[in-house]
Amino acid sequence: MLIKPVAEDFRVIAHSMGRIFVVVGLAGLVPLAWATVGREWHPFSSFLLMIGIFLLLGVIGLRQPTSDRLDWSHGMVVVALTWLLVPLIGAIPFVLSGHWGGEIDALFDAVSGLTTTGLALVQDLDHLAPSLNFWRHLLHFLGGQGIIIAALLVFAGGGALTLYLGEARDERILPSVTSTARFIWSVSMVHLVLGVTTLGLVAWQVLGFTLPRAIFHGLMIFFAGFDTGGFAPQSTSVGYYHSAIFEATAGVLMVAGAMSFGLHYALWTGRRRAVLDNLETRTILSTFGLTMAMTLIGLAVTGLYTHAVGLSRQGFFQVLSAHTGTGFATVPASELATWGGLAFGGLALAMALGGMASSTAGGVKALRIGITVRSIVNQIREVLLPEGAVVGTGFIQAGRRRLTPQLAQAAMTISLLYVALFLVGAGVGMAYGVPLDQAMFESVSAGANVGLSVGVTDPAMPLMLKLVYMAEMWLGRLEFVAVFAFLGFLYAWVKGK
Amino acid sequence: MRRLLALLAVAVLLLAPAAPALAQVPVGALLSDPSLYEGEITVQGELVGDYGYRSDGTVWTQLNDDSYAREPLLEGGRRTGGNIGIGVRIPADLVDGLDPPGGYRKRGPLVRLTGEWEFHDPNRGGESYLDVKELILIEPGREFGEGASLPALLVGAGLILAAGVLWLRRPRPR
Numbered sequence: 182m183l184i185k186p187v188a189e190d191f192r193v194i195a196h197s198m199g200r201i202f203v204v205v206g207l208a209g210l211v212p213l214a215w216a217t218v219g220r221e222w223h224p225f226s227s228f229l230l231m232i233g234i235f236l237l238l239g240v241i242g243l244r245q246p247t248s249d250r251l252d253w254s255h256g257m258v259v260v261a262l263t264w265l266l267v268p269l270i271g272a273i274p275f276v277l278s279g280h281w282g283g284e285i286d287a288l289f290d291a292v293s294g295l296t297t298t299g300l301a302l303v304q305d306l307d308h309l310a311p312s313l314n315f316w317r318h319l320l321h322f323l324g325g326q327g328i329i330i331a332a333l334l335v336f337a338g339g340g341a342l343t344l345y346l347g348e349a350r351d352e353r354i355l356p357s358v359t360s361t362a363r364f365i366w367s368v369s370m371v372h373l374v375l376g377v378t379t380l381g382l383v384a385w386q387v388l389g390f391t392l393p394r395a396i397f398h399g400l401m402i403f404f405a406g407f408d409t410g411g412f413a414p415q416s417t418s419v420g421y422y423h424s425a426i427f428e429a430t431a432g433v434l435m436v437a438g439a440m441s442f443g444l445h446y447a448l449w450t451g452r453r454r455a456v457l458d459n460l461e462t463r464t465i466l467s468t469f470g471l472t473m474a475m476t477l478i479g480l481a482v483t484g485l486y487t488h489a490v491g492l493s494r495q496g497f498f499q500v501l502s503a504h505t506g507t508g509f510a511t512v513p514a515s516e517l518a519t520w521g522g523l524a525f526g527g528l529a530l531a532m533a534l535g536g537m538a539s540s541t542a543g544g545v546k547a548l549r550i551g552i553t554v555r556s557i558v559n560q561i562r563e564v565l566l567p568e569g570a571v572v573g574t575g576f577i578q579a580g581r582r583r584l585t586p587q588l589a590q591a592a593m594t595i596s597l598l599y600v601a602l603f604l605v606g607a608g609v610g611m612a613y614g615v616p617l618d619q620a621m622f623e624s625v626s627a628g629a630n631v632g633l634s635v636g637v638t639d640p641a642m643p644l645m646l647k648l649v650y651m652a653e654m655w656l657g658r659l660e661f662v663a664v665f666a667f668l669g670f671l672y673a674w675v676k677g678k
Numbered sequence: 679m680r681r682l683l684a685l686l687a688v689a690v691l692l693l694a695p696a697a698p699a700l701a702q703v704p705v706g707a708l709l710s711d712p713s714l715y716e717g718e719i720t721v722q723g724e725l726v727g728d729y730g731y732r733s734d735g736t737v738w739t740q741l742n743d744d745s746y747a748r749e750p751l752l753e754g755g756r757r758t759g760g761n762i763g764i765g766v767r768i769p770a771d772l773v774d775g776l777d778p779p780g781g782y783r784k785r786g787p788l789v790r791l792t793g794e795w796e797f798h799d800p801n802r803g804g805e806s807y808l809d810v811k812e813l814i815l816i817e818p819g820r821e822f823g824e825g826a827s828l829p830a831l832l833v834g835a836g837l838i839l840a841a842g843v844l845w846l847r848r849p850r851p852r
Contacts, residue, residue: 221782221824222824222825222826223824223825223826223827225826225831226826226827226828226830226831226834227827227830228834229830229831229834229835229838230830230831230833230834230837231834232834232838233833233834233835233836233837233838233840233841234837236837236838236841236842237837237838237840237841237844239841240841240844240845240848241844243845243848244844244848244849246849277827277830279751279752279757280751280757282757303760304751304757304758304759304760305744305746305751305757305760305761306760306761307726307727307740307742307746307761307763307780307781308726308746308750308751308752308780308781308782308784309782310782310783311781311782387732388728388730388732388738389729389730389731389732389733389737389738390728390730391728394728398728415726415727415740416740416742416760416761416763417740417763417764417765420765420805421727421740421765422730423730423738423765423767423802423805423807425803485798486798486804487798487800488798488800488804490800490803490804491798491799491800491802491803491804491805492804494803494804495798495803495804511805512806513709515709515710516709516712516806639759639760640757640759640760641759
């Protein structure tokens with residue numbers, strides 16, 4: 182029998198949402214300060230409105246008397262709602278700026294920002310206020326590092342583990358969730374300082390930008406690169422910089438962002454062997470090699486690049502961007518659409534596979550691919566080997582683990598859900614007349630939270646397609662479970678007794 | 679025979695495909711089919727973003743040929759989609775004296791650039807850009823203002839105040 186949620190359930194959820202709203206409201210003070218320093222009074226007023234709504238809702242939530250016992254379903258509802266409501270309020274400065282075609286377009290970019298996707302409907306980005314540009318990229322940072330993790334650090338409270346897992350993080354690195362959250366933010370802060378300094382120095386000394394602009398570009402590209410987001414401060418994405426050194430620096434950050442925080446921890450504690458033996462590391466190196474080979478061979482066949490250096494640099498960067506789920510591009514969308522054939526397939530496959538579990542990247546994730554492949558190989562070996570032979574089922578992923586049928590089934594189920602998600606998005610695109618290859622590419626980009634585009638994502642695209650891509654970004658980022666639990670909660674509310 | 683040859687020459691000139699390299703090329707058309715325009719071309723638009731002064735005596739920036747270059751949003755221009763721009767490399771002496779590039783509350787200088795369209799330049803790792811030889815300033819850059827949104831400001835301040843009051847008057851456990 183379905184049990185209808187009672188008032189206490191809603192109070193518990195509201196209380197947790199209150200914490201998160203307060204944290205996001207406080208984060209909004211940063212672009213507000215930016216707007217103040219830059220004397221950008223229109224964005225300033227829109228940030229003030231946004232912060233006011235976040236803080237008021239936050240305080241109302243925190244005032245709810247509750248026993249503070251957040252169970253599994255509450256946690257999942259909180260996570261799913263957070264990733265819906267934060268973009269809804271966070272889109273207010275976009276709507277008021279006049280750079281978006283309406284509320285839906287602004288919401289699309291806010292969802293894309295928070296889910297670290299990077300598909301964008303902003304118009305005339307090259308004249309957007311720097312504080313608004315900063316807010317776009319800060320959404321990447323909040324989404325990539327995990328708003329909920331931030332809230333866990335600021336507020337102590339029950340249900341931390343549920344919230345942590347609900348945000349699609351599978352791995353507790355340290356014994357408690359709070360210490361894990363602290364570690365994740367420490368890693369991020371170290372990368373922030375190093376990343377912005379390096380990118381800023383390159384932009385200042387090599388690209389010849391003024392120092393303030395070099396820092397601005399460094400900060401934006403750091404947020405979008407380390408959080409595998411894909412927004413960029415200029416309309417020509419990373420192609421704007423015309424610099425291999427800048428691309429390489431951004432590339433290092435993209436790889437760091439696509440690495441699981443468990444691997445970061447292993448590196449920090451000097452356990453390099455654990456990194457190399459890791460199933461995910463081996464899987465991602467293999468799939469990266471495979472998709473890179475596909476793309477480079479495909480590009481060579483098309484004859485678009487006449488020299489190996491150009492072909493390799495452009496091919497490498499696009500595949501790295503796709504596989505890490507970042508979405509930066511050094512070629513225009515119109516040109517990417519002409520890659521065709523094997524190159525196109527290589528890029529789409531790289532996007533679908535994605536980065537590592539418990540990282541800021543999206544996609545099916547290397548861990549699931551590794552487990553699925555290992556499971557299939559084991560089954561084949563069982564058939565081929567003599568009866569009674571023992572097939573090893575161990576693998577290394579944060580220590581030695583056993584590949585159980587349940588684990589394999591869970592990995593395959595989520596992988597299949599991703600495939601279904603990509604197909605549904607592509608189907609809707611095709612229903613609106615988008616060619617199959619482009620519809621599939623764009624759908625994978627949205628569902629795997631990548632952000633590379635062949636031009637389908639455009640302010641003029643049909644409303645339904647915008648809604649479908651938003652849903653894909655939301656489902657893909659939360660890896661389905663929290664969204665399904667949320668829908669189940671709603672169903673129980675309507676139909677339960 | 680001479681007349682026939684003259685007629686043939688005229689026919690060839692009339693029937694020959696237009697030579698895009700000599701004409702002014704809209705950047706949108708250039709991006710749609712970039713390999714078609716290899717060679718010398720002229721483009722026109724607004725310089726936006728940054729002037730990146732490189733050690734080789736060139737400046738890299740972006741040229742936008744879109745509706746916003748002609749009618750900025752803050753001056754009542756209509757939204758027409760994303761920006762349409764290409765990277766341009768200009769000798770530094772041609773940039774001297776130009777207004778700052780376009781950005782927030784700034785329309786950059788409108789210029790006509792003639793140069794070599796380098797499509798997937800093998801010497802620059804496959805980048806595509808215009809290697810500018812000549813720059814003609816059509817219109818200098820200009821700045822415009824954008825005031826605060828008073829309703830957003832007042833409502834926002836009111837909400838923050840209300841949140842503060844509610845927080846101070848929250849029920850505390852005894």
